[in-house]
Amino acid sequence: MTLTRRLLAPGWYRAFLGIALGFGFGLGIVVLVRSLYGWDPIFNWDAIITVGALVAAPVGYLIGIGCFDYWFRWASGAPTIPEDHSGHGAYSWRDYFGVNTDHKVIGIQYICTTFFFFIAGGLMAMLMRAELAQPGTQFVDPNTFNGLFSVHASLMIFLFIIPVFAGIANYVIPLMIGAPDMAFPRLNALSFWMLPAAGTMMLCSYFAEGGAFATGWTAYAPLSTDTPLGQQFFTLGVQFAGASSIATALNFLVTIITMRAPGMTFWRMPLLVWANFTTSLLVVIATPFIAGSQFFVLLDRTIGTHFFDVGRSGDVLMYQHVFWFYSHPAVYIMMLPGFGIMSEVISTHARKPVFGYRMMAFSLVAIVILGFTVWAHHMFVSGMHSWIRVPMMVTTMLIAVPTGIKIFSWLATLWRGVIHLRTPMLFALGFITMFTLGGISGIMLAVVPFDIHVSDTYFIVAHIHYVLFGGSVFTIFAGIYHWFPKMTGRMYDETLGRIHFWMSFIFFNLTFGPMHLVGIDGMPRRVADYAEQYATWNAIISISAFIFGASFLIFLYNMIASWRHGPAAVGNPWRAHSIEWQVSSPPPVFNFDEVPTVVGGPYEYGVPGAVHAVFKEKEPAHAGAVPAPAGGGGAPPPVDQ
Amino acid sequence: MSERERVQSDEAKGPPAEDPRIAGEKHPVARMIGIGIAASLVGIAITLLIDWFPEPAASSAGKIDTLYDVLLICSVPIFVLVMTVAIYSVVRFRAKPGDMGDGPPIHGNTRLEVIWVTIPFIMVTALAIYGWITLDDLEAKQKNEMVVNVTGQQFTWTFDYPSEKVQTKELVLPVNRPIEFKIKTKDVIHSFWVPQFRLKSDAVPGLTTRIRVTPDREGHYEVVCAELCGLGHATMRQFVRVVPAAEFQSWISQQKKAAGGGGGGGGGAAPSGEQLFTSDGCSGCHTLKAAGATAKVGPDLGKLGDVDADFIRTSIVDPNADVTKGYEPNIMPQDFGDKLSKEELDALVKYLLESQE
Numbered sequence: 002m003t004l005t006r007r008l009l010a011p012g013w014y015r016a017f018l019g020i021a022l023g024f025g026f027g028l029g030i031v032v033l034v035r036s037l038y039g040w041d042p043i044f045n046w047d048a049i050i051t052v053g054a055l056v057a058a059p060v061g062y063l064i065g066i067g068c069f070d071y072w073f074r075w076a077s078g079a080p081t082i083p084e085d086h087s088g089h090g091a092y093s094w095r096d097y098f099g100v101n102t103d104h105k106v107i108g109i110q111y112i113c114t115t116f117f118f119f120i121a122g123g124l125m126a127m128l129m130r131a132e133l134a135q136p137g138t139q140f141v142d143p144n145t146f147n148g149l150f151s152v153h154a155s156l157m158i159f160l161f162i163i164p165v166f167a168g169i170a171n172y173v174i175p176l177m178i179g180a181p182d183m184a185f186p187r188l189n190a191l192s193f194w195m196l197p198a199a200g201t202m203m204l205c206s207y208f209a210e211g212g213a214f215a216t217g218w219t220a221y222a223p224l225s226t227d228t229p230l231g232q233q234f235f236t237l238g239v240q241f242a243g244a245s246s247i248a249t250a251l252n253f254l255v256t257i258i259t260m261r262a263p264g265m266t267f268w269r270m271p272l273l274v275w276a277n278f279t280t281s282l283l284v285v286i287a288t289p290f291i292a293g294s295q296f297f298v299l300l301d302r303t304i305g306t307h308f309f310d311v312g313r314s315g316d317v318l319m320y321q322h323v324f325w326f327y328s329h330p331a332v333y334i335m336m337l338p339g340f341g342i343m344s345e346v347i348s349t350h351a352r353k354p355v356f357g358y359r360m361m362a363f364s365l366v367a368i369v370i371l372g373f374t375v376w377a378h379h380m381f382v383s384g385m386h387s388w389i390r391v392p393m394m395v396t397t398m399l400i401a402v403p404t405g406i407k408i409f410s411w412l413a414t415l416w417r418g419v420i421h422l423r424t425p426m427l428f429a430l431g432f433i434t435m436f437t438l439g440g441i442s443g444i445m446l447a448v449v450p451f452d453i454h455v456s457d458t459y460f461i462v463a464h465i466h467y468v469l470f471g472g473s474v475f476t477i478f479a480g481i482y483h484w485f486p487k488m489t490g491r492m493y494d495e496t497l498g499r500i501h502f503w504m505s506f507i508f509f510n511l512t513f514g515p516m517h518l519v520g521i522d523g524m525p526r527r528v529a530d531y532a533e534q535y536a537t538w539n540a541i542i543s544i545s546a547f548i549f550g551a552s553f554l555i556f557l558y559n560m561i562a563s564w565r566h567g568p569a570a571v572g573n574p575w576r577a578h579s580i581e582w583q584v585s586s587p588p589p590v591f592n593f594d595e596v597p598t599v600v601g602g603p604y605e606y607g608v609p610g611a612v613h614a615v616f617k618e619k620e621p622a623h624a625g626a627v628p629a630p631a632g633g634g635g636a637p638p639p640v641d642q
Numbered sequence: 643m644s645e646r647e648r649v650q651s652d653e654a655k656g657p658p659a660e661d662p663r664i665a666g667e668k669h670p671v672a673r674m675i676g677i678g679i680a681a682s683l684v685g686i687a688i689t690l691l692i693d694w695f696p697e698p699a700a701s702s703a704g705k706i707d708t709l710y711d712v713l714l715i716c717s718v719p720i721f722v723l724v725m726t727v728a729i730y731s732v733v734r735f736r737a738k739p740g741d742m743g744d745g746p747p748i749h750g751n752t753r754l755e756v757i758w759v760t761i762p763f764i765m766v767t768a769l770a771i772y773g774w775i776t777l778d779d780l781e782a783k784q785k786n787e788m789v790v791n792v793t794g795q796q797f798t799w800t801f802d803y804p805s806e807k808v809q810t811k812e813l814v815l816p817v818n819r820p821i822e823f824k825i826k827t828k829d830v831i832h833s834f835w836v837p838q839f840r841l842k843s844d845a846v847p848g849l850t851t852r853i854r855v856t857p858d859r860e861g862h863y864e865v866v867c868a869e870l871c872g873l874g875h876a877t878m879r880q881f882v883r884v885v886p887a888a889e890f891q892s893w894i895s896q897q898k899k900a901a902g903g904g905g906g907g908g909g910g911a912a913p914s915g916e917q918l919f920t921s922d923g924c925s926g927c928h929t930l931k932a933a934g935a936t937a938k939v940g941p942d943l944g945k946l947g948d949v950d951a952d953f954i955r956t957s958i959v960d961p962n963a964d965v966t967k968g969y970e971p972n973i974m975p976q977d978f979g980d981k982l983s984k985e986e987l988d989a990l991v992k993y994l995l996e997s998q999e
Contacts, residue, residue, distance in 0.1 A: 143873050143939055144973055212970060217870050223847055224830040224872060311848030317831065318846065351735075353745035357755050382833060382868075384844045384851035387781075391774050398766035402759060408724060409758040415731040417661050418745035422736060430728060437724045441717040444766065448713065448773035450706050450780055454840040457833055457868035521694045521710075523837030525868045528876035532864070576742075607747035 011067025012099055023061025027053025047230050050209070051303060055237040059198040067100040068191040089186070090590035100194065102186035104175050105588065107193050109488060111168025112481070114193075115161050118200045120553075122156035125149045127550050132529065134543035136536050146529035148213030148231070152203055155218045155235060158335070159242040160200040162473050166338035167192075167249045169480050170277045172488055174253065176581035176588060177271050179262025179597040179614065184255040192248040199241035206234030217527060219328070222309035222320040226301040236299045243292045246334075250284035253277050262580070262614065264599035269613075271579045271603040272361055276341025279365040283330045283337070283372065291327035294320055318385055325376035333372045335469060337365055339476030340407055343429055346479050347411050349577040350426040351418030354604040356410045364403035371400045381452045390449050397447035404440055408433065423575075424498030428479035431506045435471025439464060442517065457527075460520030466513045478502075478556070485563070486570030490587045493567060497559040504552035511545035578613040579603045661746075663734055670730075678719070678726045685718040699838035699859040699884060702780050706840045709776050716765060780841070781854060784820030792825045794832030794845040796975065797874030797926030797937070799865055808897045811920050813865060813882040816890035820856045833869035836882055842868055857884040873973055874926045874939045915993020918986055927974070932997035940974060941966040944999045954991045958982075 007014040031048045063069065067088075075081045091097055091106045101107060129149050132140045141149065171189065175182055183189045206213040211229025214220070218235075225232050257278045261270070270278075297320065300306040307313035309320055348355045355361055374396040377389050411433060420426065442464040446452050455461065478501075485493045515538045520526075524535045531539065573582040580597050581588070597614040605611030664670045695707055735745070790813070791802040802809040815821055825834050827845035834853075835842035838861070843851045867878035885893065916933055919925055925935035929942040946954070956963050959979035962971045982990065 138938065142970070143876060144970055147870070147873065147875070210971070211973070215873075221831055221870070224870065227830065228872070315848075317848060351745060352737075352743070354747055354749050356748065357750040360750070360755055382842050382844050384846040384849050391770075391777070394773060395767075395770050398770050399763075401766050402762050405758060405762045406755070410755075412724065412727045412731070413748075413751075413754065415728065415735070417663075417748070418731070418735050419737045419741055419743050420732055420735050422732065430732065433724065433728055437721055441721060444769070445710070445713045445717070448709065448769060450709055450773060450776045451713065453780075453842060454706055454837075456842065457835075518692070518694065523696045523864075523866070525835070525866055527870045530876040605747065607744035611747075 011065075011070055013066070015067070016062045016065035019061030019063075019065025020058045021061070023057035023059070024053040026061070027057035030057075046210075048303070050230065051233050051237070055202060055233060059195075059202070059241060062198060063191070063194055066194055068187075068194050070100075071187055088190075089182075100190050102182070102190055103590065104171050104183045104186065104189060105488075105592075107189050108168050108170075108172025110193050111164055111171055111196070112488075114196055114200070115165040115168060118156045118160035119165070120557075121200075121204060122153045122161060123550060123553060125153040125156075127547065129153065130543040130546040133531070133539050135540060136531055136533055138530060141529070143529040144212050144215060147215035147217075147527070148207065150527060151215050151217050151220075151235070152206065152213050155203050155214075155238070156200065157469070158218060158331070159239060160196065160203070162335045162469060162477070163246055163331070164196055164242070165477055166277075166280070166335070166473075167246065169342070169477070169484065170253065170273070170338060171249070173484060173581055174274060174277055175256060175260070176487075176584065176592055177274055177579055178257060178260060178265055179580050179593065179599065180256060180260035181591045181593065183252050184260055185252050188248050189252055192245045192252065195241045195245040195248075199238045199245065202234045202238035202241070206231040206238075209234060219324065220295070220298060221324075222298055222301070222317055223311075225298050226309050233299065233302065236295045236302075239295050240292055243288045246284050247288050250281035250288075253281040254285065257281075262597045262599050264614075266599075268359065268362075269599050269602055271341075272344035272355060272358070272365075273338070273341035275362045275365055276337045276339075276344075279369045280334055280337040283334050283369055287327045287330040287334070287373070289327075290323050291331070294323040294327070297323070318380075318383060321380055321383055322377070322385075325379045326373075329376040329379065330369075330372045332468070333368055335473050337368065339432070339473045339480075340365065342476045342480040342483070343407075343411060343432060345577075345579070346425045346429045346483050347414050348604045348606065349483070349575050350421045350423055350429070351415050352421075352606045353414050353418040354602070354606055354608075356413035356416075357406070358602065358604070360406055361410055364406040367403040368400060371396055371403070375400065378447055378452070381449050382456045394447050394449050398444055401440065401444055408437060408440075423482075424493070424495060424502060425479040425483040427499065427502040427506075428475050428482065431502060432472060432475040432479065434506075435467050435475065435509070439467030439472055442467060455520055457525055458520035459516040459524045459526055462526050463513050463516035463520060466509075466516075470513070471509060478505075481560070483575070484581075485560070486574050487581060487586050487588070489564045489567070490570055490585075491563055491567035492570050492574065493563040494559050497555055501552055501555045501559065504555065505549060508545045508549035508552060512542055512549050515542055578605060578611075580614045583614060583616070670734075674726050674730055678722050681726065682719040682722045685722055686715055689714045689718060695840075696837045697859070697861075698840070699836075699857055699861055699863060700840065701856040701858050703838065703840045705776055705780060709773065712772065713769070716769065784854060784856060787820045787822045787854070788816075789822050789824060790815075792823050792834050792845070793828060794825070794834065794867065794871070794878075795828035795926075796830065796872050796923050797867070797878040797939075798920065798923055799832075799834070799867075799878070799880050800921060803894070806894050806898065808894055808901065810897060811880065813880065814890060814893050815857050815882060815884050816887040817860050817884050818856065818858055819887065819890075820854065823853050823855065825851045825853070830871050831869050832867045832871045832878070835866045835868040836863055837866065838863045844869055860884050860886065874937060877937045877939065878926060915989040915991075915996075918982070918990045919993060922978075922981065922986075922990075923975075924990075930994075930997055931999060941969060943994055944997055946994075946998060951991050951995060954994050955987065958987065958990065 008018050009015065028049050031045065031052050032043055035043045035045060071081060088101055089103045091101065091103065097106060097110055128141065129146065132146055171183070209229065209231040212231055214228070214231040214235040216225045216228060216232060220232070220235060257274055297308040301308050301310065307315045309315045309317050311317060344355050344361060375393055377385060377393040378397045381390050442460070446455065446464060482493060482498055519535050519538045522535070524531055570586045572585045575582065583597065584593060595616040597616050599614045601611055601613055603613045605613065667673065690711060694710065695703070698704055698707060789804055791804060793800045793802065798811070800809060800811060801813045823834065825843050825845045827847055829847070831847065832845040833842055834845060839855045839857065841853045841855055843853045845851065861884055863882050865880045865882050867875060871878065919930065919933050919935070925933060925937060927937050927939035929936050929938060929944065931944045961974035961976060965971045
């Protein structure tokens with residue numbers, strides 16, 4: 002292919018061209034506007050980087066890589082093929098690096114990309130623990146340190162936990178509900194390709210003048226309106242991550258509502274589908290609020306609005322209310338999909354129906370509704386109107402009720418099951434242990450007088466890591482191990498999986514357990530340096546953190562080695578009932594050669610002869626409409642070939 | 643509807659058929675309850691014995707510490723319950739090698755589900771009521787309150803006793819006298835916290851927030867900024883001294899004398915360079931032996947070497963003009979030229995020149 006053709010065809014050549022053209026376009030606009038107004042200097046690099054590098058270049062990249070080609074063709078009146086499957090399915094590893102409309106390819110793209118950012122964020126955590134291993138300044142100056150914890154949290158939340166759940170769901174949900182793909186495959190691809198842009202922006206903030214954004218992931222105004230350029234990398238990075246999340250959530254909602262296989266009523270949906278349905282409701286309703294809060298900051302910084310300038314009747318607390326109106330539901334956005342994974346894993350590996358299925362679904366809905374009524378519990382010491390604290394305390398504590406239903410129902414599911422202690426099940430049990438602890442410290446934090454003391458201390462750091470790592474990330478590991486055979490067509494190494502579990506479980510607790518203690522004892526969070534009295538605990542925490550970090554390498558090795566050389570997986574290695582396990586591993590390009598019909602619940606373990614779905618021959622007229630590039634019914638070759 | 647019928651049929655069967663795996667065990671549930679109670683008692687004893695809090699130094703501290711003890715006593719049995727059932731299940735119901743069987747198809751149990759909705763509901767409601775009562779108790783207005791204004795700025799606190807017309811960098815409080823802190827900020831959000839008092843409140847631009855404290859133990863404690871406020875956040879520490887009432891009075895008159903002596907009486911005199919150095923935040927980031935400042939965010943201002951007044955002036959007004967090796971640009975605020983009057987700037991430059999070691 003000649004260079005010209007490469008630059009015109011969708012792909013990375015055109016993406017880099019798009020970035021260059023986008024940047025040039027942004028630079029042009031800034032220079033034009035500034036010269037028309039007669040402002041000096043005409044080349045204001047803060048403005049050029051904001052408009053050129055952070056807005057126009059990412060859009061240029063999305064156009065270049067090919068996310069909009071189909072829509073542009075359609076809009077310009079050029080001929081389009083509605084059933085165009087040329088960008089569907091992966092036949093070589095190269096297909097994972099371009100725009101693809103296959104939900105299974107997008108799912109794996111999501112998972113691999115988000116794990117890349119997980120590693121990046123994890124390395125930042127290691128650097129922080131190195132700095133905090135002893136009092137004083139050893140490795141990084143305070144500005145870099147503040148940047149490290151800000152970028153760490155932002156990557157972990159916006160580029161790992163939220164999107165990796167979207168990735169797992171992307172792969173599994175259409176298979177689980179018996180659909181050939183997501184409702185909007187091209188939108189699905191666009192959602193994914195926005196993520197690398199968002200993550201790259203946050204990482205690149207280190208190269209901005211004045212260093213990375215250093216105001217925490219919470220970016221409280223007016224600190225965030227008054228810091229160097231790096232802040233804008235966060236403000237705009239969040240917009241891309243947020244847009245991606247909203248588009249995906251809409252896609253899940255439409256897919257789950259309209260594309261369930263015949264016979265799959267809402268009360269026959271696996272709980273992972275329920276979990277993603279409720280999560281998507283949260284995302285669609287709440288995410289625009291964080292977008293808004295960051296736009297306020299951006300406008301204050303760039304065009305001179307005064308949302309948070311008290312001298313011009315701005316309101317500083319308004320930022321926190323709008324921010325937490327998203328960011329508290331975001332905690333459930335990061336937890337509900339994990340609840341869904343837990344129900345699948347526990348029921349399958351304990352060989353028992355999920356106990357109290359309907360209550361499990363209702364409790365998800367209850368958490369969604371209650372989740373919108375508790376945001377100000379992050380603001381008990383913020384100086385907001387004091388009467389709001391008590392109702393927010395009550396609603397926060399009430400969330401313990403639906404959450405308790407879930408924990409107790411999983412325990413009842415384990416009771417008298419036939420428990421196979423495979424790696425996913427170990428992570429599920431670890432999750433139950435640590436999420437219970439995180440839930441308990443959550444109840445403590447809800448009680449206003451105690452929160453007044455521990456707010457903004459290491460107790461909070463301990464709590465959020467118990468909920469988000471011991472909770473969410475353990476469910477992610479459980480889910481990755483559970484569906485690894487389905488996604489790759491190969492088995493992971495069980496021994497390495499167990500070592501990974503025990504190492505991370507033990508050293509997780511040694512890392513984050515003592516933080517409760519130092520927090521109550523008076524160590525504030527987000528500090529580059531601390532008083533001598535906390536030195537011993539911090540040394541223990543840092544050493545545990547390094548071993549905990551190293552445990553991830555075992556996981557990484559297991560995943561890479563097993564994906565390349567692991568033993569071939571059968572279609573249904575766990576003898577599970579849900580539909581994704583009834584097709585080959587990995588599934589055919591269009592998921593089902595025969596349309597499944599759902600005839601019963603998804604977890605009828607122990608019921609003699611019970612099945613969730615049956616497959617009947619597809620009518621010939623439809624079979625002809627679907628091209629079968631992978632040789633009809635056969636599974637496509639494993640992706641490593 | 644088939645699911646619902648099946649649930650009902652599960653319940654209609656009455657107690658489930660004996661599971662062979664626990665058949666040898668009489669009353670497995672009773673035994674678990676026994677183990678659970680024993681483990682809870684041990685757990686409660688251990689968690690209560692841990693010395694969680696810094697020493698209490700205000701009447702509020704005891705109430706919050708007791709509240710935490712109650713929370714621990716309620717939490718430990720919940721955790722023990724979850725762990726007992728989980729561990730017991732894993733030990734008793736673990737699949738034997740080659741076991742391809744399934745567990746019994748139990749879909750639910752309405753009575754059990756009602757129990758585990760009701761009990762947590764009652765527990766959290768009771769705790770919420772207790773929390774509310776404690777909160778009102780902590781924030782109740784006291785007789786004979788002394789007002790102390792606290793002002794945060796990057797990266798230092800200023801304390802001001804309006805009844806005495808005294809302003810200081812060190813907080814001194816008479817023991818057993820109720821204090822009302824009125825907290826403000828000059829720039830971004832800070833949070834005023836004395837761990838030994840257990841109370842904190844953010845200092846918010848545009849607002850005055852309040853907390854009430856009655857210190858009840860003499861001693862020397864740290865005032866900590868708990869809200870990320872920028873580069874020097876970690877070092878934004880000062881001290882509070884709780885002293886007997888008589889000592890407080892003599893300290894106040896000493897402060898008045900010191901303030902009056904320097905300026906020749908009245909509040910109209912320009913503050914000295916030394917006062918500006920601490921009150922305008924220089925001491926939050928820089929070391930200066932002459933002013934007792936020890937922060938290490940920026941260079942040591944007592945060791946500038948061979949520099950003249952112009953260099954110091956430029957470095958304050960335009961900090962990026964010449965950045966000391968080993969430090970990053972853009973770290974020092976660039977608005978001191980607007981914040982300081984010409985006289986103040988002159989005084990500060992003169993003071994820094996005189997303070998070279």
